[in-house]
Amino acid sequence: MTPYDIQGLKGRRIKDKIFTSMVWLLTFSCLAVVFIILFYIFEKGIGSLNWALFSQNPKPVGETGGGLLNAIVGSLMVVTIGAIIAIPVGVSVGIYLAENRGRKLSDRIALAVDVLQGIPSIVIGIVIYVWIVKPTGKFSSYSGSIALAIMMLPPIIKNTEETLILIPTTLKEASLALGASYFRTTMKVMLPAGIGGIFSGCIIGIARIAGEVAPLLFTAFGNPALNFNILKPVDTIPKVIFTYASSPYDDWHRIAWGGSVILVSFIILLNTIIKIFESRWKVQF
Amino acid sequence: MEHLQAEMDALRNELLEMYKLVLSQVERAQTALIDNNLSVVKEIASNEKLVNAKELQIDSRCETILALFTPVAVDLRFILSALKININLERIGDIADNIARMVSHTKPGFDRTLLEKINAKEAFAVSLDMYKNLLQAFEKEDTLLARDILIKDEYIDNITDESVLIAEEYTKGNPDSITQAIPAISIMKMVERIGDHLKNIAEEIIFYAEARVLKHSSPKP
Amino acid sequence: MEGTILRTENLRVSFGDNLVVKGINMEIGEKKVTAFMGPSGCGKTTILRAINRLHELTPEAKVEGKIFLHTENINEMEAMTVRRRVGMVFQRPNPFPTMSIFENVISGFTLNGIKLKSDEKNHIVEDALKKVALWEEVKDHLKKRATSLSGGQQQRLCLARAVAMKPEVILLDEPTSALDPLSTAKIEDLLYELKGNYTLIIVTHNMQQAARISDMTAFFYLGELLEYDDTKKVFTNPKNEKTQNYITGRFG
Numbered sequence: 001m002t003p004y005d006i007q008g009l010k011g012r013r014i015k016d017k018i019f020t021s022m023v024w025l026l027t028f029s030c031l032a033v034v035f036i037i038l039f040y041i042f043e044k045g046i047g048s049l050n051w052a053l054f055s056q057n058p059k060p061v062g063e064t065g066g067g068l069l070n071a072i073v074g075s076l077m078v079v080t081i082g083a084i085i086a087i088p089v090g091v092s093v094g095i096y097l098a099e100n101r102g103r104k105l106s107d108r109i110a111l112a113v114d115v116l117q118g119i120p121s122i123v124i125g126i127v128i129y130v131w132i133v134k135p136t137g138k139f140s141s142y143s144g145s146i147a148l149a150i151m152m153l154p155p156i157i158k159n160t161e162e163t164l165i166l167i168p169t170t171l172k173e174a175s176l177a178l179g180a181s182y183f184r185t186t187m188k189v190m191l192p193a194g195i196g197g198i199f200s201g202c203i204i205g206i207a208r209i210a211g212e213v214a215p216l217l218f219t220a221f222g223n224p225a226l227n228f229n230i231l232k233p234v235d236t237i238p239k240v241i242f243t244y245a246s247s248p249y250d251d252w253h254r255i256a257w258g259g260s261v262i263l264v265s266f267i268i269l270l271n272t273i274i275k276i277f278e279s280r281w282k283v284q285f
Numbered sequence: 286m287e288h289l290q291a292e293m294d295a296l297r298n299e300l301l302e303m304y305k306l307v308l309s310q311v312e313r314a315q316t317a318l319i320d321n322n323l324s325v326v327k328e329i330a331s332n333e334k335l336v337n338a339k340e341l342q343i344d345s346r347c348e349t350i351l352a353l354f355t356p357v358a359v360d361l362r363f364i365l366s367a368l369k370i371n372i373n374l375e376r377i378g379d380i381a382d383n384i385a386r387m388v389s390h391t392k393p394g395f396d397r398t399l400l401e402k403i404n405a406k407e408a409f410a411v412s413l414d415m416y417k418n419l420l421q422a423f424e425k426e427d428t429l430l431a432r433d434i435l436i437k438d439e440y441i442d443n444i445t446d447e448s449v450l451i452a453e454e455y456t457k458g459n460p461d462s463i464t465q466a467i468p469a470i471s472i473m474k475m476v477e478r479i480g481d482h483l484k485n486i487a488e489e490i491i492f493y494a495e496a497r498v499l500k501h502s503s504p505k506p
Numbered sequence: 507m508e509g510t511i512l513r514t515e516n517l518r519v520s521f522g523d524n525l526v527v528k529g530i531n532m533e534i535g536e537k538k539v540t541a542f543m544g545p546s547g548c549g550k551t552t553i554l555r556a557i558n559r560l561h562e563l564t565p566e567a568k569v570e571g572k573i574f575l576h577t578e579n580i581n582e583m584e585a586m587t588v589r590r591r592v593g594m595v596f597q598r599p600n601p602f603p604t605m606s607i608f609e610n611v612i613s614g615f616t617l618n619g620i621k622l623k624s625d626e627k628n629h630i631v632e633d634a635l636k637k638v639a640l641w642e643e644v645k646d647h648l649k650k651r652a653t654s655l656s657g658g659q660q661q662r663l664c665l666a667r668a669v670a671m672k673p674e675v676i677l678l679d680e681p682t683s684a685l686d687p688l689s690t691a692k693i694e695d696l697l698y699e700l701k702g703n704y705t706l707i708i709v710t711h712n713m714q715q716a717a718r719i720s721d722m723t724a725f726f727y728l729g730e731l732l733e734y735d736d737t738k739k740v741f742t743n744p745k746n747e748k749t750q751n752y753i754t755g756r757f758g
Contacts, residue, residue, distance in 0.1 A: 169563075174600045174664070177558060178671065179590035180617035188617055192604040283603045287695050288718060352741040353717040 041260050048258030058224050058240075064251045068259050070226040074234030077141050078220055079210055081230060082148035087202050090153045094160025094198070095186060101165075117154035124150055125215035133219055139233035144220030151215060152205035159201025163194040196281035200274045207270045211263055213238040237263050289354045293363065296346050300367055303339045304420050307374045310336065310381035311416060311479065315409045317385050318472065321394045329385040336378035343371045362496060366489035370423075373482040373489075380475045380482075387468050396465050399455060403448035403469060408476045411441050415483050422487065426494045431487040435499075441480040448473045511536040511705050512557065512675060516571040519552050519561065526552050528729040529571070534675075534722075539697065539706045541716035541737070544726035545757060550709045553726075554677050557707070558592040559585045575674065590618065593668030597680040599660035601652035601667070608648040610663055611635060614671040634670035638662040638696055658689025662696065669704070676700075678708040682715065694719050713753055717741050725749045 056067035093109065100106045128147040133139055167190060175185040191198065209215075213236075221233040222243070241259045244252035310332055313325040347364050350356060356364060388395070400406070415437050422430040452466045488499045512534035519527035527549040534540050542550040552561065561567040562585065573580040580588050593614075601610045611631045615622055622630070631648070635641040640662045644655070652663060661681060668676055678697070682690040697706060698719050710716050716723050717737060724734040725746070733746045744750045751757050 168598075168600070170596055170598055170600045171602065173560060173563065173594075174596065174602070174667075175613075175617055176563070177560060177589055177594040177596075178614040178617055178667070179586045179588075181586060184617050184619065189602055189604075193602075195604075288698050348742055349738055353738065355714055355717075 038264065041257070041264055045257035045259075045261030048254045049261060053255065053258045053262075057226050058255075061249075066251075066255065068237060068240060068255065068262070070223065071235045071237045071240040071259065072262070073226060073228065074141065074220070074223065075210070075236040075238075077228070077230065077234055078144045078148060078216065078236055079206060081142060081145035082152060082209060083202065083206055085145060086149035086152035086156055086205060089149075090156030090201070090205070091160050091191075091198060093153070094157045094201075095164060095190075097157065097161040098164035099186075113154050113157050116150070120214070121151060121212055122214035122217070125218045128215070129218035138231070139219060139221035140231050141220050141227070141234040142230040144216045144234070144236075145230070147215035147219050148209040148212065151209050151212065152202075155205045155208060156198075156201045159204065160194070160198050163197025163201070164190060166197070167193050193283050196278055196283060199277055199281065203270050203274045207267055210266060210270070211238050213242050289350070289356065289360070292346070292350050292354070293360060296343065296350065296364070296367060299339065299343050299346060300370060301420075301424070303336070303343060303371065303374050304423065306332065306336055306339060307378045307381070308413075308416055308420065310378050311413060314381040314384040314388075315413065317388045318395065319400070319406050319409065321388075323389055326385045326389045329382055333378060333382045336375060340371055340375040343367065347371075359493065359496075362493040366493040369489050370486050373485045377479050377482050380479055384472050384475055387472055391465060391468050395469060396462060399452070399462060399465060399469055402455060403451050403473060404444050405448075405469070405473065405476075408441060408444045408448070408473060411437060411444070412476055412479050412483065415441075415480065419483055419486055419490075422490055426490070428491050428494050431490045431494075434487040435484055438480045438484040441477055445473045445477040509536040510534065511576060512707075513574045514553075514571065515574070517553065517556065517573060518570040519549070519556055520568050520570075521564065522566040526729050527556070530731050532724065532731055532734055534705065534707060536705050537702060538721040539701045539708065539719055540722045540724060541720035542707065542709045542724050542726060543711070543713060543716045543752075545752065546711075547728075548726040549729040550724075550726045551679055554679055554707065554709050557675070558589050558594055558677060560594070586618075590614075590671060591673055592675045592677060593671055593673035594677045594679065595661070595664050595668055595681050598684050599657055599664050601655075601660050601663050603651070603653050605652060606649045607644050607652050607655070607663060610652045611666050611670050613667060630670050634666040637669050637700065638666045639692070640666060656689070658685050658692060661685060661689065661693060665693070665696070669700070673704070675705045675707065678706060680709055680711060683711060690715075725752065727752075 052065060053067040054072065055069055056065070057070045058068075059066035093113075097106050097109060124147050128143050128150075132143045132146065136143075171189060171193060172185055175189045176182070180188075216236055216239055220236060220239075222235045222239055223233045224235065227234050237259050241256045241263070244256035244259075247253075310329055313329050313332075316322045316325050317329070347368050350364055354360075415434050418430055418437075419434055421427065422434065449470055452470050456463045456466045485500075491497055491499055510533040514530050514532050517527060517530040518525065526547075530553060542554065544550050555561045556569050557573060557580065559580065561569060569581060575583075575588070575591065601607075602613055605613060608627075608631055609616070611634050612622070612627050615627075615630075632641060632645075635644065640659060643659065644650075647654075652660065655663060661684075665676075665681075681697075682693050685693070694715065697708070700706065701719075701721070708716070708720065720737045722734065723737045723740045725732050725740065725744075725748075727748055733740060733744055733749045735745070740749065741753060744753065748757075
């Protein structure tokens with residue numbers, strides 16, 4: 001070892017240790033916070049998880065008991081229809097952006113997507129209120145779906161675009177060189193190759209809007225009764241949690257905690273699905 | 286590398302054909318001299334053209350293989366030795382042709398006693414024997430056999446050296462025989478040169494098969 | 507030239523303002539292997555990609571002049587039709603990763619929406635894989651993912667995929683530059699065998715490869731065709747000094 005190695009070696013070792021320890025500490029504290037929150041929610045809400053919660057509608061004010069059936073159904077409706085709207089649109093835009101990089105239109109669309117991502121959810125809700133609820137005069141589940149779909153677009157578009165960009169051009173060329181049309185190349189070669197990333201994007205989008213309340217306040221509004229009609233208003237789990245948690249009734253608080261557990265479990269489930277499918281559907285190039 | 290192998294096989298076959306062609310020329314030269322058979326002289330002359338054509342063909346093929354395949358190791362050694370074997374064979378062919386010419390110019394024919402005294406028959410026999418062994422050594426890549434040939438060459442050298450002395454003696458006794466003695470000695474020298482070329486070829490075979498260079502060294506490897 | 511299958515007439519290709527291929531006139535012989543060689547940037551790959559119109563993937567690319575496949579002008583035909591008749595194998599093996607070996611070989615048909623009966627498919631796949639000497643290695647694993655094969659095998663698979671379409675010409679863009687020497691040798695043997703039945707045009711950086719397998723060699727430099735002759739002549743006695751400098755490694 002030359003003198004240049006020994007010089008300051010002790011100091012560097014100490015710095016290294018400090019840095020490593022800090023990283024560990026911060027990571028641990030973040031994880032600790034997450035676990036504490038989850039633990040607390042489950043502790044509070046696990047007691048409320050009974051059959052009644054899933055099978056009954058809310059009872060009128062003052063009566064004890066009741067459940068979240070209408071909210072669960074409502075959430076499923078709003079999210080599913082929102083996804084049905086958002087996924088085809090989002091994936092198509094993502095494909096366009098991936099295929100037309102460098103074009104002016106692509107740059108403008110990318111900018112629009114970024115802006116969209118930054119718009120507060122309540123604002124989106126108000127816009128849909130003005131566009132759809134006011135003219136039709138009704139709150140409805142489908143207007144809520146539309147609001148949620150708009151919120152889902154940025155993650156779906158971005159993920160689709162990024163996934164497709166990572167696919168080597170040579171794959172597209174291989175397909176075109178066989179005489180395939182551009183459409184077939186996209187549908188049968190590019191999308192299947194990127195299905196992992198695109199699917200993740202969709203799930204991320206869903207996870208994002210599953211717990212939203214603000215955009216639904218003026219669109220889906222709320223409905224104490226069980227409703228399967230998309231033209232009518234519905235309740236959703238987050239909305240009910242909001243209403244019940246800010247009420248003075250203990251019983252309602254209990255149901256709110258139960259709803260929280262259901263919602264958090266759903267989000268955890270979605271994220272787990274993403275992780276599983278990402279490794280299962282990983283395509284090697 | 287099937288393509289390269291096909292070319293190498295073709296080269297090998299062409300070399301074998303060259304060997305056999307030149308062998309038959311030497312055999313004809315022997316017939317012309319020992320049996321005093323002049324009809325073969327014309328055959329030798331026309332075959333000489335074939336020999337030359339074959340030499341060009343082999344050279345061209347070697348050039349093609351070198352240019353197109355950049356051979357290495359044993360393949361490269363084979364081609365390098367093929368080029369030299371080719372030249373040596375062609376020279377042997379030339380010598381056979383020259384011997385034939387000399388025989389046809391010496392009328393009415395060589396004195397039998399002289400030929401016997403200088404051991405022309407034996408010299409030819411040994412060289413043909415060497416030649417046939419060489420052919421076998423090439424076909425089988427038998428380097429032991431090739432080394433044998435290096436030793437036999439010494440034997441021919443001895444015969445031809447002696448033949449000069451014998452011829453000298455003979456002409457002292459028969460001064461008229463000098464017109465025959467001189468070409469006879471030339472022919473013996475030519476047979477010696479055939480032996481030399483065969484020795485060169487044997488060295489090339491050993492080079493390519495064993496990657497050992499035996500040129501310019503003493504015969505005991 | 508007798509038996510010409512492809513002919514270019516003053517072929518020029520430019521990318522924006524940059525003229526990369528400067529007026530090429532050449533004839534490619536049918537059922538022969540023609541090698542395109544030259545230093546980087548000489549335009550050989552550009553010309554190759556102009557033949558099956560893949561240059562159209564680059565928006566700034568412009569092709570002028572004519573390319574004839576037999577008697578038809580390639581640029582006036584439907585691009586997809588051209589590409590069905592002129593196959594291509596790329597530098598990096600690119601089998602479709604979501605498809606099995608079987609599906610990859612037949613992909614030319616499925617991607618073109620051509621419906622085939624089951625035994626027709628089996629026949630085509632077996633035939634193509636045999637032609638590229640891959641059948642014995644994969645016949646029991648046809649349903650496996652194509653990406654489970656080694657690099658050399660994948661490249662042979664890509665060749666099978668092209669061959670299955672029975673193209674009139676196969677273009678190969680440095681097909682072995684991403685492979686190890688053993689796989690390279692296997693593929694060269696393959697190409698040598700295929701040449702009796704297919705017309706092959708190979709772009710290669712590897713001069714020895716061009717020497718080993720091609721019948722005709724074209725030497726390009728800065729977008730121009732400097733020499734185009736029998737491979738044997740080019741490598742034993744080239745007419746152009748630049749050609750000689752290039753193949754002897756004395757360039758630049």
